[in-house]
Amino acid sequence: MQDSSDIDHTRRNVLITGALSASAAAVPLAAAQSPSTGASTTQATLAPVTGKVSLTVNGSRFEKDVDTRTTLLDLLREHMHLNGTKKGCDQGQCGACTVIVDGRRINACLSLAIMHEGAQVTTIEGLGQPGKLHPMQAAFIKHDGYQCGYCTPGQICSAVAALDEVKRGIPSHVSGDLTAQPMLSLDELRERMSGNICRCGAYSNIVDAINEVAGGRS
């Protein structure tokens, strides 16, 4: 494999490592595998391709050669061993993998690690630690905003970013007047947190926790 230092990061940045080996290893898509229902193309299958990514996670710089297929979620969990961020559905439907990238909450499962060159990532571990909790973490404990806890890191990262979105004046589906500064009602919180599913059904306590941090009365 090509050494990572050879990869040109200036203009084209084509990660050709795998393509070179793939041209020798290429095999036609095995049509016999699934003659009537398979993928829509007949392209050759490539050997794994790697690329370098360097980013900052919770204030620490991290750099590694990873398979181009590595999601940001897998980079965090499998390569950096930051297991606070959870893999729930792995298809953007549950929100358990929510992290804050360059100030915005996203689903880490639907994002490729190599596309986050230079990014600033904050995970649940970066928000706070035992003994030095983020106010949102403390409020989730106080209000019992979880049962099994699996969705909790995503809920907390999402809630922190959601309050910031309100502060920045971003409207939501339930905002009455589109041109006004959005209100911090319970309906607003519920709508803004709809991308985080809690299968234990701790929603009521989650809303209480977020509402307390937002300055409301629960």
Place this chain on the structure above:
Amino acid sequence: MRAFTYERVQSPAEAAAAALRRPGSRFIAGGTNLLDLMKLEIETPTHLIDVNGLGLDKVEPTGDGGLRIGALVRNTDLAADMRVRRDYGVLSRALLAGASAQLRNKATTAGNLLQRTRCPYFYDTNQPCNKRLPGSGCSAIGGYTRGHAIVGQSTACIATHPSDMAVAMQLLDAGVETVAADGVRRTIPIADFYRLPGNTPHIETALRQGELITAVTLPRPLGGQHFYQKVRDRASYAFALVSVAAVVQADGTGRVAVGGVAHRPWRVPGAEQALPQGGKAFSALLLAGARTTEENAFKVVLVQRTIDSLLAQARKGQA
């Protein structure tokens, strides 16, 4: 997921040229739908062209009083743009009705236009699907069709288009600006952008191989009251059963486009003269020739009643 090579490009022309040079490549921006489909190996690109560095992330006024929305403007940013909130409320409302905040933070304007159907048979690689594998058959026909199309469908495909944003774009007569691999630029009227399934449901838009969307343009504001009503199985974060985008003027005239009923956002401008006569008269023209199943016949009634509800709100000035 299949292995792929990856490159970043710096200009739209470079992106289009890269796509032409590498058959089997796909552009990637937000990736919120493409990566989902790649994990299931429904999309199997051998090369990804990352277009996030193209700088197409601004919303700017056009010379004729409209707006030009860069292809890479994130759904959150477009919905929050004060000019959109003030003058194109239907677009802001449609965006905010779609997906979750996390997804809207990543999803782009062009990517939203190009998202694929959520037909469960398209997603199930154990089942034939003409959209996924042309010629293999349609499992939805004769299957469970509650979410499927009631107008414009074919014997090859009865899938619906999932986008909320695109319904508002259809209503607003948006234009889709593109650049092709040979550098030629064109603007495709949104009315000509999406195709009905016909015998080629895998070909969904008027885009050619390697053609890249660079912007979406909006004509001058329409005025009037703006509505986007999405009816779905839960209050948030679900695809539409039906959705109705409407701009209603003080005299009762207006425009209506509907989502969740066809392979593309559904608008019949010729039917809109009947709008002042109410939802029943209008939707009879809008959905003329509808072909329903026992499971999705409710959509005809739901469209009509949702339009009636919006017209009633408009009369009370409740946009």
